Amino acid sequence: MLRNALRPATRFIRSALGTNGMAAQVAMLDAKVDAVFHKLAANGADGPAPSDVTMEQVQSVPSAAPHIDINLILHHSRSALMRDMPAGARRILSAGCAGLWYFEWIEQTYGHVQEHLGIEYYASKPDGLPANVTWIANTAGNMEDVADQSCDLLISGQNIEHLWPCEVADFLAEAARVLCPGGTLSVDSPNRAMTEPLRWSQPEHTIELTVPEMRQLLELAGFEITKEAGIWLCQDPKTGAMLPYDPNFAGCNWTVTERLFSARDKPEQSFLWWIESRRLARTPDRQAISALLTEIFDKAWPERTQRLVVAPGRWTEYRNGEEWVLVSPGEPGIVFFGPYMPLRAGRHRVTFEFIPHNETTGAFARFDVAVGADATVVQQKDVLPGSNQVALEVDVPTLTFGCQFRCISLGRGGFAVRLQVGLTESLW
Known part of the structure; x- marks a missing residue:
């Protein structure tokens, strides 16, 4: 029998469960399992077609409770931090901006700027860009079409985790080059200190950096940290217990509001970190940056390859x-x-x-x-x-x-x- 003695004893599910409300959790999980394995049962004794089950299917089956969209929560939280950034930038540079929606989002949250440069190498230039937007087909690690010390603010939102070590080093050096003295670099990204125990994966991510790692890299690149914030608390700061990534799991005794409010000053225990830093006169130490990235990657890549889901x-x-x-x-x-x-x-x-x-x-x-x-x-x-x-x-x-x-x-x-x-x- 395909679902013989099904039990929620998998690593993936355990990583998302809290310690309370287990009866409700098991009932909800049974519904998810039935839906995910519906296709498998139709394939007979020889097992499923190789592409039948994906992580998205496991995670996307709705529960009986009102659905809370975690992606919307994260986006709105990033919007709030964008609104809170220091005003006054006349020339913004964005590293990674694959769509018209991105520039509309910055206009809505940060505000109107005189000129907005968008760096995007892997997506086509969208139609209908605002008059203040210049689309540049460069990579984050080689922004050769951007002049030295020409930008007041550089935004790298959910981008650095897509880069390989040499690309991260190149990006930090380029960020230091294109920013005016005193200019701001804003970077946000998932936090490996949370994604690792949660076994969370995104198909295009290399490794996610932790808050201490990003601090070190920015300091080596000639930046001074001015702000750190967290989005979506995923670890109880008192007990160290992991909280579920998915807000729809019933076994967590933290409310969505509590997790959002508490995360703000706890970036190391949050799913996303947000770090703002100021460009100093100090020259980036490329050798030290590369050495640190090699050390980080050598430690993190083996773990990244093992985020298997039972x-x-x-x-x-x-x-x-x-x-x-x-x-x-x-x-x-x-x-x-x-x-x-x-x-x-x-x-x-x-x-x-x-x-x-x-x-x-x-x-x-x-x-x-x-x-x-x-x-x-x-x-x-x-x-x-x-x-x-x-x-x-x-x-x-x-x-x-x-x-x-x-x-x-x-x-x-x-x-x-x-x-x-x-x-x-x-x-x-």
Whole structure:
């Protein structure tokens, strides 16, 4: 039976649950599980088509309670901080502004400015731009069409987490170059101190920086911190307990208002941090910036590759400090998926470890690598008893987003699979 003894014992769900209201939480979760696994049941004993289940499906099934849009909450909170920024900038530069809506948003929240430069390399220039907007097809790391010390305010909103280490270093150097002395750099981004325990992923993010890391980088780049703020509290500051990212989960005893109000002066415990800094006369220390970014990335990238999501209804247990997912015979379907991450061009080796039950015969599991919003399978293999590991070699011709490493039960035998993959990257 596909939903045999389904229980909310998954890592993904546990990361979102609080400690109270569990009865209501389980009832709501059952509805989510039924909806997510509806397609899987139709696929029969051989398991689902590789692209049937995504993280968006798991997260987007509505609950019985009135739905609260977390994206709207975050956007409105960023709008409030934008309104609160120091006024008076005559020339604004925005790094990453893929649409007309962005310039209308700045006009509405910050106010009208004499000139607004928009840096955007990966999207086409939109029609109908206001007369005060200049669209520049540069990257954040090479703003060559912007003159030295020509801008009063540089806004990098939800952008730095899309950059690779060398691009972050280039962006900080460019920010120091194009800002007038005393000019303001405003940066906001998800906080890895929260996204890591929440196992939250965005398909185009490299790594998210923490507040202390961003502080260090800005200081090395010749900036002085003038303001720090948090958006959407995700950790109880007294107990250290994680709070759910999704405001619609019933097991949290914090209200939305409490979490928004309390987050303002707690950026290190918030899902998003917002940092404003002033350009000083100090020259950026490029060598120190690059060294720090290498250190940060070497620590954070291995964790980024492991934000795997256990499908609802699967048991997990720890063996010698490692988490394994347990699959009983006759339970076809997704076992785990994710981490929804970018992979750079190159040859990549993805390794899975598993232990089949003694009585298992025939192919019992399928492992694959899928990419993109439609989860296109680029490599897969069905495994038989007699081995405990499978490796998939994947050639990625260009930077690719939304990569997943997935385990699927074929329902023909039981097994345990380690909730961790090995990833070896050979970049081109």
